[in-house]
Amino acid sequence: MFFDYANVFVFALGGAVLVFGGMWLGSLIRPKREGEAGLEPYECGEKPIGSAWFRFDIRYYTVALVYLLFAVEIAFLFPWARVLKEALADDAIGGLALVEGVVFILVLAVGLAYVWRKGDLDWVRGISHTPDDPEEG
Amino acid sequence: MSYADSLRLVLPEVMVACGLLVLLVWDLIVPKRRYWESAVVALSFLGVAAAYLIPRLSATPVTVFAMVRVDAYAAIFQLVVVAAAATTVIMNVSNPRFPRDRGRVETQVLLLGATLGAMVMVGTRHLLMMYLGFEALSLSCYALVNVHKRDRAGAEAAMKFVVYGALSSAVMLYGISLFFGLGGSFDLGEIGVAVSRTLAAGHNFQVLLPTLLLLAGFGYKMSLVPFHWWSPDVYHGTTTPIASFLATGSKIVALATLVRVLAALFAGEIAGGAIDVASGAAALSSMVPDLRLFLAIGAALSMLLGSLAALQQQHLRRLLAYSSISHAGFLLAAVAMLGADGFDAALLYGLCYAVMGSGTFVAVLYFCNQSGADEVASLRGLGWRHPLAGTALVILLAGLIGLPPTAGFSGKLRLLQAVVAEGYLWLALIMVLASLLSAFYSFRIVRVLFLEDRPSADAAVASAAATASGASTAGDAEAPTAPRRLPLLVLLLAVFTAATLLLLDLDPLAALTELAVRDLIYW
DSSP: OGGGGHHHHHHHHHHHHHHHHHHHHHHHHSOOOOSTGGGSSOTTOOOSSSOSOSOOOHHHHHHHHHHHHHHHHHHHHHHHHHHHHHHHHOTTTTTHHHHHHHHHHHHHHHHHHHHHHTTTTOSOOOSOOOTTOTTOO | OOHHHHHHTTHHHHHHHHHHHHHHHHHHHOSSOOHHHHHHHHHHHHHHHHHHHGGGGGSOOEEETTTEEESHHHHHHHHHHHHHHHHHHHHHHTOOSSTTOTTHHHHHHHHHHHHHHHHHHHTBSBHHHHHHHHHHHHHHHHHHHTOSTTOHHHHHHHHHHHHHHHHHHHHHHHHHHHHHHHHSSSBHHHHHHHHHHHHHTTOHHHHHHHHHHHHHHHHHHTTOTTSOTHHHHHHHHSOHHHHHHIIIIIHHHHHHHHHHHHHHHTHHHHHHHHTOHHHHHHHSOTHHHHHHHHHHHHHHHHHHHHHHHHHTOOBHHHHHHHHHHHHHHHHHHHHTTOSHHHHHHHHHHHHHHHHHHHHHHHHHHHHHHHHSOOBSGGGTTHHHHSHHHHHHHHHHHHHHHTOTTSHHHHHHHHHHHHHHHTTOHHHHHHHHHHHHHHHHHHHHHHIIIIISSOOOHHHHHHHHHHHHHOSOOHHHHHOSSOOOOOHHHHHHHHHHHHHHHHTTSOHHHHHHHHHHHHHHHTO
């Protein structure tokens, strides 16, 4: 019975291989630059030590939301993909299963297109001066 | 029922979602965007959704995907929220604030999102689905309150809205999780069975606690005391059209959902008295009177606090916010009776309030357009220059007070009957008192409109003649400054005022809600 837990170990091992293997592969091909900034814990450039009461850049929230878009997409598409074949064979559901999945992806694609077009994917937007925003900045 | 047939039953929601997506894409690909074009797109999708909903008013109830409840009850209130959203879209077109704002297509998108959330919320029998709708409605409303850039008052309002909203939504979620623990299911029917079983075993507190936690969320959405703090600030800080949506669409849908949840949770208790006479007395738990008292106290506080605070307000939307808190108290008073009659009266008055409240907000927007300010004092003498709109506002305010020739009178009468029938005389007295208080603050608006600072005697006579004949807007011609003609607002105002007067006879509407409520209790 306990042998069933072997699955868990294999899973954990696979996860570890993916993480460390990825880091090792990356170390082979990325350029190496020594320096202060590279040693800081947060790659996004926030100061790791000091008071937590300071203003976060609003762009973190935008990026987090866009990330959520994809995270949720994956979370919902996994179970869908898992049963898709059976659903397609089912007379009551049939092609609708595929259509629904595509509609779901399209809805999220609209969201992605929206943030892209509005420039929220560019980290360095600078201080945007659009013609109808004379006072901004 | 095949899968495709089930999907067909959620078409109204799908239509609203389609409108939302079309507007988003349209915003991206059309270079020169005009606000009224997006308004037309939003209105047409809302219209199609309404067209799908209307036949359902007489349809037999079905449950789709074990979650979505398609019945007349849901259809009535989905229609209300669709109408409220459409009203807001039209009001936005005539709103003079932020004329060249880029955020305006987003206004439609967010409004459709809020509508979708509200439709899901009222049309489900699954608590998580309901919570999902609740959050979609809330999140869209947070953004709607501050959709305009560089609007500091709006930003402050939205911040307060979010903070209170997050708190009460979390409390409500906790209540839902306790109900899940009680019933082992999110289905309202199954939880209702578990509630009856628990109450029969005498574990009252196990039901009372999650019910009260659940009420935090609904109390917040309906702006009931003690969850009302946000509403004056938010109504003040945002624009009149959005405040109108919060006060009518959002509030009435929350009421309808609350009634659905309470009816399902205490189905055994409510029906027990009526059907099962033999064992009814034994089965009826002592918890129901407790809950009744809790709700009645909340209702009384809302009515009194709302009416008293409104007396001193100088800002029109802030005044209307307190008035709306008071009206939420009236609605809760009838819901607190936890019986079919009370539910029916509350829902009927909710529908009346949606009409009268929307009308009042339209009138306020109309006058704010004329004066350029939102203060009560800025209405000074405007009644003489715009006699028809002034008269309409007087009629609508009379409706909110509950004076006879309006829907407010017949609606409040039914509320009082329901409350007195259960022996809650003190609550009925507070309702009368709150109505009297509301007459004071409403009369203040009327006084400023008509009685203070008349124009010259000749002009006053001419305007009075115009008011009396009621045929022309002769008063407008004599106004010193050329008034802005806002045909859409005038049209809306006429519709709501006419509805307020016509709904004096509530019986046709009552026939509709009575059936819907009975279906709710005996599902």
